Amino acid sequence: MYTKSLGCILLLISLTVLSGCWSRRELNDLAIVMALGVDLDKDGYAVSAQVMNPGQAGNLTGGSNGSLPVVTYKATGRTIPEALQRMLSTTPRDLYLAHVRVLVFGEAYARQGVGDAIDFLTRSHELRTDFFLLVAKHTEAIKILDVITPFEQIPANSLYSSILVSHKNWAGTGKVTLQQFIVELERGGSNPIMSGVQLQGDTSEQGSLKNVQSVIPKSLIKQAGIAVFKKDKLIGWLGEAPSKTVNYVLNEVDTTEGSIDSPDGGVAGFIITDAKSRIRISINEKNEPEFVIQLKAEANLTTLHSRLDLSRTASIKELEQRIEEKFDNLMAANIRIVQEKFDSDIFGLGEELHRQYPKLWRSYRKHWDESFQSVKVSVKSDVAIRRIGSVVQPQQKEMEQK
Amino acid sequence: MKRHSGISALQFFILTFGLTIGTSILVIPSGVAHIAREDAWIASLVSMAINLLMVILYIALARLYPGQSLYEILEAVTGKWPGKLLSLVYLFYFISLVGTLLGNLGFFVSGEVMTETPPEVVQIIFLIAAIISARKGIIILARVGELFFPWVVLLLLILILALTPQIEWNYIKPVLEDGWLPVLQAGLQSSVFQEVIVLMVFLPLVKQQKSRERAYLLGTAAGNLVLSAIVLLSVLVLGIEQTENSTFPAYALAKTINIGNILQRVEGILITIWILTYFIKISVLFLSMLQGLRSIFGLKRQNHLIYPLAALFMIIAWNTYINTVYVNDIIATVWMKFSSLFLLIMPAVLYLIAVVRVKLLKQEQPENPAGSQTQQPESQKSP
Amino acid sequence: MNWGLLLVISLILVPVFETPQLVKLHSPRDLVVFFGLWAVALASAIGVTAGLPQWRVLDWARSFIQLYPG
Incomplete structure (x- = not known):
């Protein structure tokens, strides 16, 4: 009676060491x-x-035989x-x-x-x-x-x-x-x-x-x-800037650092903490698709080289607008560079067209790479500055008051 | 220990579930994705509907001849000798199934997992396991199924949950791009891969009629739902181009699991699920063939046929699964018509004839509802 | 490793073990079917070992279907 269960247990144990032993690859x-x-x-x-x-993997100074x-x-x-x-x-x-x-x-x-x-x-x-x-x-x-x-x-x-x-x-x-x-x-x-x-x-x-x-x-x-x-x-x-644009469009940005001109002539640095983009397509009168990249981002201020008064909400709004403008223009310009210089749709605009308007895609499918060069792509961004850091007024402003 | 003389409805459900998933889980997504593209998941739901229709047909047939197995029904409907001939033809179908099954196993394991092991070794070891389960009989197999079932469900849940972080919902769009036709076509083609008719051989073993019909239907539905989930996940995670080009898409799917860089490289989960369900499928097929031979020739015992039959299985496996290209070619061109002949056309014709015979000509129905040829006395004597 | 040979040898051993039990059954049908199946299996196994062209079950299925198009 016990021999049967003993036999089973022995079999199970031997399974652990024998499995795949024909194909064994010792470490x-x-x-x-x-x-x-x-x-x-x-x-x-x-x-x-x-x-x-x-x-030698843990040993960068060279092991016993210097390898x-x-x-x-x-x-x-x-x-x-x-x-x-x-x-x-x-x-x-x-x-x-x-x-x-x-x-x-x-x-x-x-x-x-x-x-x-x-x-x-x-x-x-x-x-x-x-x-x-x-x-x-x-x-x-x-x-x-x-x-x-x-x-x-x-x-x-x-x-x-x-x-x-x-x-x-x-x-x-x-x-x-x-x-x-x-x-x-x-x-x-x-x-x-x-x-x-x-x-x-x-x-x-x-x-x-x-x-x-x-x-x-x-x-x-x-x-x-x-x-x-x-x-x-x-x-x-x-280059660096068009690469960033590509990452924004492909929704691959986690965080990144950027800078813009502040309204009174200095520089404002901001860090993007969250960025989501969607591609929206509209069909114009000539039955051609027009693409709008909608970018929604949140940013924090990291540095402010100016005398901007951050106690007023209007300042933040201005900064936000400037960031949005920069995004819209710069990204659209970079996308145009890609369109003109390379006839290769790396943004996946064609696939997006396929998903949203499958019937229209059929007429573009064969020659999409050429059509890609001439479609209208614009960017519409919406940036919200959430945090301004641990101090309120910029250093330059603090220095001039005292 | 009290010997039951039948199998419970739950056990029958598990057997149906295992049979439906069996080999299909590994290879289904690529065929479906090839025809239906992004709508592959809809196609697999269509396949489920077709399978359920098949089961309803079989149940209707079984109701006309309660308590009789597939082979007995064949004889009752068409007469003794034509019935035996038809049973032999069904056995031919089953043996070609076993051949492709064993071949598939050998090629998958030796191609992807243990590359230096020759496929024959894997097939022989599995065949030994199948021989043991065939000697023990269907009732023992049903109990083994009960043992396996929680593990299969658990592993399936882990598999599905672990894949969710990799899902890109966009891969499903556009939906129904080319309309319903490719979806229906793909659904029909993939529905013949779940050979649920095999269970008609063992249906009478479940005592209550209502519960066995319910188990049959639910088992098919559950198995197909799992397959649809795998197809859906395949499209969502891998995208269609990779799904249709892979030889074993579910395996490629399992390879992508990566949670927090800790839970990764766990495709063993899929292999375990597959081996367990595959074991059920091959054992059920083996037993149904033994039962068939016994029915046709009126034998007293069936266990002595196990060894020559097993040897025949090996040889046929070597000759059916020559390489993946040959099999894929057969599947794409011939298999659907061949399979649907046995799964749909013949049963439908049989049903019509049976209705005529039973209802209109008042054919006598058998008095002993348990049937005289079912297997249960055998399992008590087998060594 | 010659798998066909392995099959042939194991097939030859099978009746050695099974025949005594079979004879006890006093059923000529069982004996006939068993030996018939055994002979078919043995013949195929010998065919595999000797390298003779094998039966391709799927090819039979294919020719069968081609007889009835549609």
Whole structure:
């Protein structure tokens, strides 16, 4: 009687250790890839993989044999999986791709079209869709993966965190996951974007510890605005201001800092604490769509370089109006830049038209990229300044009274 | 321990629920999304309606011949020998189902989860589990279903709740862009993947008529609601382009779960749900085939047929699921007509003939409502 | 790993275990059906091992449907 239950319990226990034992992958047989880089090569692809060295990961001053917390391997091949397998002739362990945090495309490769790389990325069962995609601005991906960063032991993590932090607080850079990229690429009414990354500083010793052994590091990885794609080819870069506009339209802004001229000639700095945008479409007499981006934002004053009297509500109202004007004009101007310079709808206006007026979309679908260049897009913003900080009157005003 | 001679309505409900979800949960969203695009979720609701209609048809048929299993009804309606022939044809349908089922299992597990394991190993291990459940009989299986059910429900709830932060409501729009036609088409096509007729073999085991009909209907409805939820979530989280291009969209869906960066990479939840419901489906199919062979040839025992049948299943699985492209091709071109023949057309024709025979020609209905060929004496003797 | 061979070997062992119980039943039908099914399974398993062209159930379904369009 007891033997039966004993047998069952033994079976259950053995399940825990035997499951998947044919497909076992021991942790110390794996090299965990944190970042991948894809570049062009004469034969096809030059792939670089930044692999974590677990023994050294916590030790930036160099371990017992002076090695670094990461190693970047590279190999070439006609396809990406071929290059990755070829890399195994230099790596001491099997490559494990499930923890990739960022994937960097070299600019040359991105301009040629990333579609084939995307096919491998989605087809592979090991890779996930939540890592960030980046384009290396004016350089190759492997150079980006070659930099030792201060602070974070693993440069891939540093890049990953900097994307998150910068996107949350600055909004002048992009944060595009593979999932997002594919959705925007494959549907008809939009074109995707990627965030850009570049090297800053003296890169002569970027790959060694000397890079971070001074108070001002010799070279850093810097986020570089948004890369504009048409379908799967890179066609251009956006500077800081247009990138911010794109983030506003795509509803991707968390907080960001800005400044305007205050009514009496000084400068007022404000921080946006909340921003929501919606795209409204109206049809004009010629049966063409007209887009209005409605932006609703809340702001706090961060600094005031003027003598504006903040005890009067009219001052706040004036500041609000100026911010709104700035938004309306600047964003509309930036959108026009994108319209004219690139015939690529990265704002998703086409998809919005598809959602709100599906029948009208049918007539625009085939040639949306050309129509996009000539549609009227305007911005209407509504900003409310909520808090002015811990003091009331600006410093300049305080100084003149005494 | 007292031996029950039937299964309760709740157990029947659970069996229907498990059978409906079985394989469909993994592959349904892509087919539906392909035809109906953003309205895939409406299409799966249409599919539910069609499935319910099927069940109503089966219930009507069962009411004319209370207490008889599918095979007995076939013989009663069309006569002894044509009935046996038709039963054999149904067995052919069921065995092709088992083949695709086993093949699907092997390819999914070895393709996505344990890549170095050959698919045959996974199939053999699962087949051993199915053999054990077949030897024990349907009643034991129904109890096992009762054990599994709370876990399946719990995991489904976790899955659905964990996905809600990833939802982008915009992905559903525009609604009904191309009108109702693609929705109906997609609904019809996906409704034939839930082969609820298999349960007609075991319907008589539930003693009260009202409660078994209710269990049958509710089980189908509940299973289809779960499938619709998965399709809806698939569209909302992944977007249609990815849903229709994935080989296993529900798995891709589960991979996206990420709550606060703590609860992530838990696609094991989906795999567990799927394995449990899949086990129910394959065991029910196995048992219904054994029951069928027993009915057709008038055998005294059915357990000795388990091993050759299992071997046959393996071989057929290797020959039906050759690779995903072959199967997808068959599904897209042939399967709907093939399946609807067994699920809709034949039962409808049978019902018409049965109405004629019973009502108009006053055919005698069997006196023993429990039926003489049901399985319950067997389970008491099997080792 | 040759799965067909595994099947063949296990199939050959099956009647060894099942026949005594079957004979006790005194039912010729059971014996006939069992051995019939067993023979079919064995033949297919040998076919798989020997690399003979297999029956493709889905192809049969496809040809069946093509006989009755619509």
